[in-house]
Amino acid sequence: MKDSRISMGMPVSIEILDIDAARGIDAAYAYFDEVDRRFSTYRDDSEVAQMNRDPQHAVSADLTEILSLGEKTREESGGFFDMRRPDGYIDPTGIVKGWAIQKAADLLASLGYQNFYIDVGGDVAFSGKNEAGGDWQLGIRSPFVRGEIVKAIAPGSRGVATSGSAARGDHIYNPHDPEHPIRDVVSITVVGPDIVTADRYATAAFAMGQDGIRFIEAIPGCEGYQISAAGIATMTSGFRALSV
Amino acid sequence: MKRYLISAGLIFTSIAYLIAQHLGADDGEHVVVAPPTSTSTDTSVGSSPTYSQTASSSTSTGSDTGTGSGSSSSGSQSGGTGTTGSTSAGKYIDGSYTGTAANAFYGYVQVKAVVSGGKLTAVQILEYPNDRSTSRYINSQALPYLEQEAVAAQSASINTVSGASDTSQAFRESLASALTQAKS
Numbered sequence: 001m002k003d004s005r006i007s008m009g010m011p012v013s014i015e016i017l018d019i020d021a022a023r024g025i026d027a028a029y030a031y032f033d034e035v036d037r038r039f040s041t042y043r044d045d046s047e048v049a050q051m052n053r054d055p056q057h058a059v060s061a062d063l064t065e066i067l068s069l070g071e072k073t074r075e076e077s078g079g080f081f082d083m084r085r086p087d088g089y090i091d092p093t094g095i096v097k098g099w100a101i102q103k104a105a106d107l108l109a110s111l112g113y114q115n116f117y118i119d120v121g122g123d124v125a126f127s128g129k130n131e132a133g134g135d136w137q138l139g140i141r142s143p144f145v146r147g148e149i150v151k152a153i154a155p156g157s158r159g160v161a162t163s164g165s166a167a168r169g170d171h172i173y174n175p176h177d178p179e180h181p182i183r184d185v186v187s188i189t190v191v192g193p194d195i196v197t198a199d200r201y202a203t204a205a206f207a208m209g210q211d212g213i214r215f216i217e218a219i220p221g222c223e224g225y226q227i228s229a230a231g232i233a234t235m236t237s238g239f240r241a242l243s244v
Numbered sequence: 245m246k247r248y249l250i251s252a253g254l255i256f257t258s259i260a261y262l263i264a265q266h267l268g269a270d271d272g273e274h275v276v277v278a279p280p281t282s283t284s285t286d287t288s289v290g291s292s293p294t295y296s297q298t299a300s301s302s303t304s305t306g307s308d309t310g311t312g313s314g315s316s317s318s319g320s321q322s323g324g325t326g327t328t329g330s331t332s333a334g335k336y337i338d339g340s341y342t343g344t345a346a347n348a349f350y351g352y353v354q355v356k357a358v359v360s361g362g363k364l365t366a367v368q369i370l371e372y373p374n375d376r377s378t379s380r381y382i383n384s385q386a387l388p389y390l391e392q393e394a395v396a397a398q399s400a401s402i403n404t405v406s407g408a409s410d411t412s413q414a415f416r417e418s419l420a421s422a423l424t425q426a427k428s
Contacts, residue, residue, distance in 0.1 A: 013404065122406045130403050141407025142395065152400035162406045189406055213390060227395055234392050244400055 081204035098199025159195030
């Protein structure tokens with residue numbers, strides 16, 4: 001059973017192949033609604049908004065986990081990933097997305113579901129097998145032609161995240177040069193051991209421009225597919241093996 | 245400039261001397277010596293890049309004493325890895341032989357003679373020190389090659405997609421229609 005909705009301000013699709021799928025789908029969307037209430041930067045009463053208004057205010061265990069993932073990513077990426085906006089606002093959105101997908105996947109697993117995927121705004125966590133009994137097949141969208149797929153991969157149970165500029169304008173910027181939005185790379189897709197890893201590294205890599213793919217190449221367990229504005233894709237050395 | 249020409253010429257002399265020493269009574273083989281990047285035009289020291297084993301006249305100047313600053317004399321080959329080979333009647337012994345460093349105006353030049361099948365098959369000019377350190381630096385900066393391809397539409401059967409979401413416009417349209425439904 002597959003269900004697509006707008007959740008956390010993004011298009012979300014969840015497909016569960018096991019029996020009693022409806023229950024799992026509802027549980028996952030209810031969880032995402034809670035994530036939105038707690039961590040949205042568009043809500044004045046979210047934990048994130050409260051933290052930014054009052055940095056001395058105690059933060060929850062979940063937000064602590066999110067913030068420490070963000071700090072770790074900042075260090076690992078040499079500052080190309082930075083939750084702190086130029087105006088000083090701490091925005092953990094780049095971490096929350098992958099983190100929430102992983103939590104929802106864990107929730108489904110705890111409810112007994114084994115064969116499913118969760119797709120939030122183009123970032124996907126997979127579990128088990130598809131309807132044909134084989135590996136889930138994922139298509140990488142063309143950044144240039146709507147509806148077109150430019151690459152098909154079988155990521156197994158890995159997480160896949162794409163950072164790119166075709167979505168909602170240049171919302172990803174380089175913290176080292178915030179005046180200039182990223183232009184030369186239009187999208188980078190990262191396949192990681194889990195969706196949290198894939199998501200945070202994809203965000204960091206995109207902010208690096210052309211060097212992003214080399215950052216991914218240097219990370220063991222991660223593969224990447226980077227598409228330039230000229231339509232040339234550069235892939236990490238282990239990416240070809242994921243292609244179908 | 246003149247000092248340079250003389251130095252370059254002496255290098256050729258030392259090369260020629262080296263070769264002449266080891267040429268056996270073979271059938272007039274010719275060896276080609278790759279000249280350094282700046283070739284000398286001073287013909288008096290036989291700067292032609294081609295030597296035959298009988299053209300010992302090309303080595304007339306200074307060959308008796310094997311002089312020239314730092315050039316090998318009497319067949320000494322400090323830094324070489326092979327034997328000197330005895331007389332002009334014997335064949336070469338296979339291997340690589342590195343001559344001493346000859347001090348030219350622009351730096352040191354050293355040659356390596358390669359023998360295979362009993363014949364002198366190549367003579368390499370080894371250039372250093374600046375060139376070597378430069379190439380070492382360049383190699384350490386070399387980045388690994390990452391495969392590239394032009395993106396093109398694929399028609400594979402897939403279960404779901406990843407990618408930068410739909411364009412801003414499409415996203416807004418979709419959201420607007422959903423919100424419209426939510427209102428009614």
